[in-house]
Amino acid sequence: MYKKFYGLKENPFNITSDPAFFFPSMRHEEAFNHLTYGINSRKGIIVVTGEIGTGKTTLCRMLLNRLSDQVKTALILNPNFSDIQLLQMIVHDLGIDCQKKNKLDLVRAIALFLVDQSTRGRNVAVIIDECQNLNIRQLEQIRLLSNLETEKEKLLQIILVGQPELNDKLQNPTLGQLTQRVTVRYHILPLDKSEVKHYIAHRLKTAGASRRLQFTTQAIETIYAYSHGTPRVINILCDRALLGGFVRETFVIGEEIIQKCIKEIRGPKEASFTYEYHT
Numbered sequence: 001m002y003k004k005f006y007g008l009k010e011n012p013f014n015i016t017s018d019p020a021f022f023f024p025s026m027r028h029e030e031a032f033n034h035l036t037y038g039i040n041s042r043k044g045i046i047v048v049t050g051e052i053g054t055g056k057t058t059l060c061r062m063l064l065n066r067l068s069d070q071v072k073t074a075l076i077l078n079p080n081f082s083d084i085q086l087l088q089m090i091v092h093d094l095g096i097d098c099q100k101k102n103k104l105d106l107v108r109a110i111a112l113f114l115v116d117q118s119t120r121g122r123n124v125a126v127i128i129d130e131c132q133n134l135n136i137r138q139l140e141q142i143r144l145l146s147n148l149e150t151e152k153e154k155l156l157q158i159i160l161v162g163q164p165e166l167n168d169k170l171q172n173p174t175l176g177q178l179t180q181r182v183t184v185r186y187h188i189l190p191l192d193k194s195e196v197k198h199y200i201a202h203r204l205k206t207a208g209a210s211r212r213l214q215f216t217t218q219a220i221e222t223i224y225a226y227s228h229g230t231p232r233v234i235n236i237l238c239d240r241a242l243l244g245g246f247v248r249e250t251f252v253i254g255e256e257i258i259q260k261c262i263k264e265i266r267g268p269k270e271a272s273f274t275y276e277y278h279t
């Protein structure tokens, strides 16, 4: 609702992971380098972890955009289903034509596809998000898929993305064979202090903001102190702050607005802005 007031094309701080707003932070770029290295050199299984809101899903989507045409990809965003359904999703996402529904046929169809792609000089990567939610059976199924290889190379690159609990899950003794196959690992850390400023500026600019709309240095310090650099928290706070600025009819977002927004986010008892109830 503040979009018109600020002359914005879009909401700058949506909490969806829109690649158009991607900010190449040091950690995200490093994560990309690890991932592309792992995929291109056919390392088998790669594990990417990060706390909630650090940008893991954003990274997955960007990876799809950035990988060359020589890599066929499947992205499973919410693997909240059985091991057979997981196979079905992979088959579907890779565009494999397989009418059969049983496990053996699905695995066979994937294997044939992988061999065919390999003879064409193509690589195949399956990216699975929210892997901390996978159960042992699903992870075991993934291990079986990772067995598909020729004498020379791995035919399928598997990227497991999840919250840090994923690492605990992978420690389960029954998954020893899977864990041993993990060759590349990366843990995404939040943005550092100087990046928070650039991150906010980048998102504002992408949304079409003019230079008049500014967050003061103090405001940014406070945003950093509260969010510890986690993009999701920054977005939630900045979105509210723009609403606060709009209510005050100002283009300058100062520390006071940020402090009030933090109070609101922390709990209704502390809230002192009343405008939010009218939106």
Ligand SMILES: Nc1ncnc2c1ncn2[C@@H]1O[C@H](COP(=O)(O)OP(=O)(O)O)[C@@H](O)[C@H]1O
Residues within 6 Å of the ligand: 013, 014, 015, 016, 017, 018, 021, 022, 023, 024, 025, 028, 050, 051, 052, 053, 054, 055, 056, 057, 058, 059, 231, 232, 235
């Ligand atoms: N590098 C980035 N550039 C732009 N926005 C980002 C970046 N990383 C995270 N975000 C934003 O932060 C929010 C949370 O990111 P998300 O990828 O959903 O985190 P996670 O999957 O780790 O919980 C999203 O709104 C997303 O757009």
Ligand SMILES: [Mg+2]
Residues within 6 Å of the ligand: 056, 057, 058, 129
């Ligand atoms: Mg996510």
